[in-house]
Amino acid sequence: MSATNEISAKVRAAGVVGAGGAGFPTHVKLAAQAEIFIVNGAECEPLLRVDQQLMARHADALVRGLRHGMAATGAKEGIIALKAKYKPAIAALEPLLPPNVRLHFLKDIYPAGDEVITIWMATGRRVPPAKRPIDIGVMVSNVMSLINVAHAVEEDRPVTLRPVTVTGAVKTPMTLIAPIGTPLAELLARAGGPTRPDVAYVGGGPMMGHLLHDLGDPVTKTTSAIIALSEDHIVVRRHRQSMQSVLRIAKTTCEQCLLCTELCPRHLIGHELPPHLIVRSLNYNHVGNPSTLLSALTCSECAICEAFACPVDISPMRINIALKAQMRAQGLKYEGELRPADPMAEYRLVPITRLLQKLAIQQYSVPAPLQDEVLVPAQVVVRLQQHIGAPALAVVGEGERVRAGQLIGEIPEGSLGARVHASIDGTVTAVTPEAVTIRR
Ligand code: SF4
Ligand code: SF4
Known part of the structure; x- marks a missing residue:
């Protein structure tokens, strides 16, 4: 069996999936050939504290996982992209780097962890709209996924544990290691429970996460965080807003100020995606260039337009999500070309400090130390x-x-x-x- 096939077979046997997103099976991903292999250590969602601590605590396993990933895909260059502020991780990783692996220091901005943006920042390459990183020779993998790859390849160890940050309005914010399948309520209890009675919970980050409706639900391979926030918190209200309300506000209040487009990360790096034109088109019975509407398919759902840019609380992102569902059901595809990047792109991505203020979560931006002991449900x-x-x-x-x-x-x-x-x-x-x- 070739090295590629052997690594892929072990990763498949261990059930490794992309731990940072939707859980794409890693063995399938590793079957492709790449020139550059990037570890996405940005962890740019405010309040999450998983990857930055794993990189410091398990730097060795991460570098070994990266080497296995590079061997499987034939990548000649490895890059660990992480924020310059993750000092303990940098100190742990630097002495371990082989000659063909380097660190790339990202600014403390959002969405540095959107893989299209990570690739652009770490290599200068731009993924065209509706294409995948591998189409430009780049493979991107999450920190936890590569640590799991190292365990799978070297010890035949399957994925059974998941680190999860529990933070927000809880007594003791912390990052816990839980057996997969542990009820979320047990993690919350270990963090001391909520500090107020009127609490709602967000799974994942405040930008791209989702409301948790049942704390009896189990931890999965892709669970990254439980964030407690008051019921009337802006982030919770944003998640609770109905589609009818989104559409009504868009129709009645959009002033075509362009801010959503000027701050859209995908638009900034040269994708067509113009959220203000999509909102306008929707408000006037889909008038406009058909390609404009189709470009909704290339929205990353980063929530910058909704949670940061729009001054009148419109959610172009929710409109894009609804359009995507309709277009995918019709089998439609976007085929626009990559355009020149905005010369100011680098400076228009949003500093985390400003995002924390806008989301009213500064008080929750605190450490959530990784606990040694594994929960015993x-x-x-x-x-x-x-x-x-x-x-x-x-x-x-x-x-x-x-x-x-x-x-x-x-x-x-x-x-x-x-x-x-x-x-x-x-x-x-x-x-x-x-x-x-x-x-x-
Ligand atoms: S969510 Fe908004 S800002 Fe983010 S990629 Fe989509 S349109 Fe652009
Ligand atoms: S930022 Fe809001 S008001 Fe301005 S164009 Fe976009 S949706 Fe309309």
Whole structure:
């Protein structure tokens, strides 16, 4: 078996997925050939404290994971892109770098972690609209994913644990390591619970995250944070806003000030995407250049237009999301070319300090120290779909004894997917098409 195939096979067996986004199966990604392999260590969502601490604590495993990734993809150059302010991570990584791997220091701006922006900042290459990084020879992977790659390749260790930052209006902000399937409520309890009664919870970051409706839901391979905020907090209200309300405000208040477009990161680096024209087109029964509307398909959903740029609380992003759903259902594609980048692009990306103010979360921008001890839940509910692709098929039955790391969900034959493993020792108490429940 070639080195590429061997690495990919071990990564597949361990169930590694992209830990920073939607959970694309890593073994599929590693099957491509690349020139440059980038570790995305930006962690630009305000309040998240996972990757920056993992890079400091597990620098060695990260560099080894990167080398495996480079070997699998044939990449000759490796770049670890992280913020200049992550001093402990930089100090831990610098002595470990092989000659063909360098650090790239990112400014403390948002969205430095949007992979299209990370690539541009770290290499000067620009991903054309509707294309993928690999189309310009670049592979990007998340910190946790590459640490998991190192564990998979060197120890055949499957993915069973997930670090999660618990922060915001909680007694003791911290970053916890939880077996996959642990109820979110247990993480919240370990952080001391909420500091106020009227609290809502956001999963992921305040910009690109989502409201958590049930704290009984389990941790998955892509869970990065639980953020407690008051019910009337601007971030929570933004998430609760109905689509009817988004459309009504857009129709009645858009003053075509252009700020959403002038600050759109994708537009700044030379993509057509002009949110102000999409809002205008929508307000006037889709008049305008058809390509303009189609460019909504290239929106990264970074939320800059909605949460930072628009002075009258319009959400071009929500409009783009709705348009994307319609266009994808019709099989439409965007085919516009890359244009020249805005000469001021670098200076128009948003400093995190200003974003914290705008989102009214400065008081929550505090350390959330990574805890050594792994949580010990009495029961886990391990979802069979924690990734892009087909759900895994359960390969265990009720009453069966399983050990942590044992395979419990297999990729369906011929499908895109990822394997799923038991995260604790125990007895399987329920198996459904959605999840396997294990009681310690
Ligand atoms: S969410 Fe808004 S700012 Fe971000 S890429 Fe989409 S249109 Fe641009
Ligand atoms: S920033 Fe708001 S008001 Fe200005 S053009 Fe964009 S949607 Fe309209």
